[in-house]
Amino acid sequence: xxxxxxWEYKTLINELTHGMEKAKQLRFHLCTMSExxxxxxxxxxxxxxxxxxxxILKWTGSKQQDQVVTTAATSVALExxxxxxxxxxxxxxxxxxxxxxxxxKPSKKRKMQPTWTEQVKVNSESGLEGPxxxxxxxxxxxxxxxxxxxxxxxxxxCTYRLVQDCWxxxxxxxxxxxxxxFDITYRGTHTCNHSTIAVPPPAxxxxxxxxxxxxxxxxxxxxxxxxxSSLKSNLRVNTExxxxxxxxxxxxxxSTFASYDSENCYFPFPNLVDGTHQGTYSVTYSPLFLxxxxxESNYFTTGTYNPMNSNWGGANLQHPEIDIVSAHASTANxxxxxxxxxIDPVGLEPHFxxxxxxxxxxxxxxx
DNA sequence: GCGATTTGACCCGC
DNA sequence: GCGGGTCAAATCGC
Numbered sequence: 001x002x003x004x005x006x007w008e009y010k011t012l013i014n015e016l017t018h019g020m021e022k023a024k025q026l027r028f029h030l031c032t033m034s035e036x037x038x039x040x041x042x043x044x045x046x047x048x049x050x051x052x053x054x055x056i057l058k059w060t061g062s063k064q065q066d067q068v069v070t071t072a073a074t075s076v077a078l079e080x081x082x083x084x085x086x087x088x089x090x091x092x093x094x095x096x097x098x099x100x101x102x103x104x105k106p107s108k109k110r111k112m113q114p115t116w117t118e119q120v121k122v123n124s125e126s127g128l129e130g131p132x133x134x135x136x137x138x139x140x141x142x143x144x145x146x147x148x149x150x151x152x153x154x155x156x157x158c159t160y161r162l163v164q165d166c167w168x169x170x171x172x173x174x175x176x177x178x179x180x181x182f183d184i185t186y187r188g189t190h191t192c193n194h195s196t197i198a199v200p201p202p203a204x205x206x207x208x209x210x211x212x213x214x215x216x217x218x219x220x221x222x223x224x225x226x227x228x229s230s231l232k233s234n235l236r237v238n239t240e241x242x243x244x245x246x247x248x249x250x251x252x253x254x255s256t257f258a259s260y261d262s263e264n265c266y267f268p269f270p271n272l273v274d275g276t277h278q279g280t281y282s283v284t285y286s287p288l289f290l291x292x293x294x295x296e297s298n299y300f301t302t303g304t305y306n307p308m309n310s311n312w313g314g315a316n317l318q319h320p321e322i323d324i325v326s327a328h329a330s331t332a333n334x335x336x337x338x339x340x341x342x343i344d345p346v347g348l349e350p351h352f353x354x355x356x357x358x359x360x361x362x363x364x365x366x367x
Numbered sequence: 368g369c370g371a372t373t374t375g376a377c378c379c380g381c
Numbered sequence: 382g383c384g385g386g387t388c389a390a391a392t393c394g395c
Binding site (some may be wrong): 141142144146147153155157169171 | 383384385386387388389
C-alpha cells in the first residue's frame, strides 16, 4: 500500500514535470512568435529550474529509500571488517563502535553523497580563521597541506556524528588568489537535528532569538508555509541587466531562507545573523545534482550581506532579500538548482499545502 | 574533567 | 609512490 509520503512525493514530481512541460510549450510559442533572446533565455532558465528540482527530488527520494533499507536491516552485517574509508582496520574502530553497521555507510556511499562547494568571502584577511557559522556544529578532525596550495585545508565533520549518526563533512580551504575567500566543500547532508536557520525577529522583543532549530519548521508546517509564501511574494527576476553579457537576471529570495537546506529544508548558506560576516557566497553543485546540460555552468554568486543593517543586497529590513547573481550566462542560475531548493517530502507534514506549479507560475516575476 | 583542536601517522585511490 | 582523507593520541582551553 502506498504511503502518504510516497503519494506526496510522486505528486510533487508530477506537478514539477507538468510545470516543466508547460514551460516547454510556452518556450515553443515564444520562439515561434518572437526572436526575443531575452524571453528565450528566461524560458531556458525556468526549464532548467524545473529540471534541477526534479533531479534533486529524485535524488532525495532514492536517498530516503536507502535510509529506510539501512534502518530496516539492522541485523545485517555489512562489510564488518571495513572502516569508514573502506579500509580493513576494524580492530580499533570496532572497539568503539562495535558492529554498528551504520558506521560503514560513508564507505559505501561516499561517491554517491552530494558534494557542493561554496566560496565564502570574509571581511578581512586577519581576525577570521575562516567562515564558521553556517548553522551547523562542526568539529575539526584534521588539517592537511595540499600540494600547490598556499594554505592548508581543514577538515570538519558534524559534531553529532556519533550521537545522531550524522555523516556530513566539510573541507575549508583559503583561496590562494584571494586570502579573504574560502572554498568550503560540503559532503553529505546532515541527518542531525541540530541545524539552525536564520529567522526574522519575532514580534515580541522580549522573546527575540536569532536562531531556531530546524525541527521547529518540521513541526510547524503553517509557519513554514508562511515562510514559503513570503519567499513566493519576494521572489523576483530582475532582468534590467539582461542586455549586459556580464550580468544575468537576478533572482531574489527573502533572507529567511538564507540557510535553507535540502535535507532539513534549509539553504546551505552560512548563517549570518550574528553579523560577524560580510561577503559574497557562491555555490557550485556537483554533477550528482545536475543534469549534463545543466552542469555545464552551475555557478553563481549571491549578493552581499551587510551586517551593519542586516540587509541582503541592499534590501530593507522588513523584506531583506538575497540577490542571486549568475556569474555566467548559463541555464543554471535558477533559484531552484542554485540554492538546492528541494522540498524534502519527509521533512514536511503530509498535508503541507505546497503546490509547486502554482508556486512557480504565480511567483512575482518582474520583467 | 571534558570537549575541542592539533598534528603526526596511517590508509586508500590513482 | 604520491597526495588526499581520516584517525587518534597529545595538547589546549574552559
